[in-house]
Amino acid sequence: MVRPELDAPGIRLSVGELLALRDGALRPGRHRPASRRPGALPAKPAGAGMDLREIRAFTEGDDTRRIDPAATARTGMPHIRSFHEDRDDTVLLIADFRPPMLWGTGRALRSVRAARALARHGWRALARGASVAVIGVSAAGVTLVRSGAGVQHMGRIALMLATGHDRALDAAGESPSLSEALIRAARLAPPGxxxxxxxxxxGVASEDEPPLARLARRRRVRLLLPLDPIDTAPPTLALPIQHGPLSRLARLQPLDTLALARRLRALNVSLEVIADDAG
Known part of the structure; x- marks a missing residue:
């Protein structure tokens, strides 16, 4: 049970607000599932399949493991091979409800805005006929809802996110690593x-990078970053910091999202910055 002082919009996450994000998302698209199994969508994006798509010049951000030795030797410039693959249109949502996410200086906690962003993506995925799964990680542990499709399934996901957030608000203890959730994600999300x-x-510590990179080898992985107002416009005055008998003054700097994007790119992970709840 959430404490009364935490039962307020922007602090407590509700099932209703996640379901309300459906409005405008479930419009019929031009894609239809190729079978009755949710998530089966034939496609030909660049991937790691067996059919050669093209050999082209290497560009920044390409996977160096796909360099083609013959074309590189022939031209004197690095070239890579890209392949087609049959994509399984399954979307896995991972919600971080650990203590560092349970705060905010704006209209809502970081964790609430993160859940809203995930729910929007979930509704959009269902609109195109994909299947959706979710993993939640907090000080209370790791929970999941396996993949499925349809409005009722999204209702189960919304309930899991809301109840998981309630437990996170009441949970005590150390902030766990993301590694366990990322390892489970590799089992839950199919290649493609x-x-x-x-x-x-x-949120991604150094020890989380290896499982995150493994997850991104055969999947499209994106980090959704809900920025807090203090991330973009911190106070200009120096702030006092005290730890026991030690104290000093420090100034906060705006978050360098470009540096984070470069770090993630090395792991084959893209970055999506969420500046406000309209994003």
Missing amino acids: GEVLLATSAE
């Missing part, structure tokens, strides 16, 4: 699927 991880700029 999409993974959306909503967390903070400091």
